[in-house]
Amino acid sequence: MGEVDLASFRALLSPDGERVLEEVAARGGADERTMLGTLTALRRRYDAGLVSAALTQVRLRDRAQAKFGADAAGMYFTPAGVEQATRAVVAERHARRYADAGVLRVLDLCCGIGGDLVAFARAGLRVHGVDRDPLTLEVARANAAALGVAEMVTLGGGDVAEVPLGGWPAALPLPRHVIMLGTPNRPPRLARRLQRLWPYRLVNGECGRLLARAEFFTGLPPMAVPCTIVAGTGGWRGGWSPFGHDAHDGVVAVAEAEMDGPAFLAQVPVRHTFMMNDRRVRALLLNALDGVSPSGAGREER
């Protein structure tokens, strides 16, 4: 899967870019058997960079179908954006709760490529999205336009800790319920071990460094609202495992996900990376969003 950069993404939104995307889709889309022929044919008429960007985008749309269904075919993505986006079914349910509660506008901090953003807008809410990554922000803008909700959406770039929130109440209400998927709440042993290795430091940057510091966790404020923690137990255990015989999801041990305070911990036999895509985790999430007590929903299924 190719990377997506800002210049080639903008080119995709031009009339030529739209034509190339349409042609790629008409010639078999992300089907690898037709890709080479499509690439060769289109490169005779269009800029090679534009054709590669279109092929990458069509592959991403294909991958995003699992989250966005038929909408994915007209949306735009980055590789990280697809992975991180909220599934449409969850985002819609979430947005409906806001709409039912009479909320008229939403500040979507860290909006990504706009999975939640477009669901809020479709539910009739005005939404202002903020993201610090310029490409991701452009993709969110393109998605709002592609799904016909651009007039409900404004977007701003920058770090959410620094952007002025003029016009928004300074004292933001606390969320009613927090959900954590495989989130460490105590220093994860894997981060402490890997922090010595430069590839880990290169890939994980500041986030990886903080995960390896016990003081980071002890300095976090206590959880002030009810919380559901989903901890995976699908990691292999044994003498050779860095987790020994402790239950873990391959990255975070169950004991490292535990926290003090009003938290319910659900153990599900999944691995860390695939947690978001697991149907049992999805059911837990939807229950928590519906305000149904999750007690028992996360019992280990073997």
Ligand SMILES: C[S@@+](CC[C@H](N)C(=O)[O-])C[C@H]1O[C@@H](n2cnc3c(N)ncnc32)[C@H](O)[C@@H]1O
């Ligand atoms: C998990 S994604 C959001 C997914 C989004 N809810 C969706 O459904 O598409 C998190 C986003 O937060 C952004 N981000 C992370 N830290 C940020 C910060 N301090 N300020 C602004 N954006 C930030 C990242 O660039 C990334 O796009």
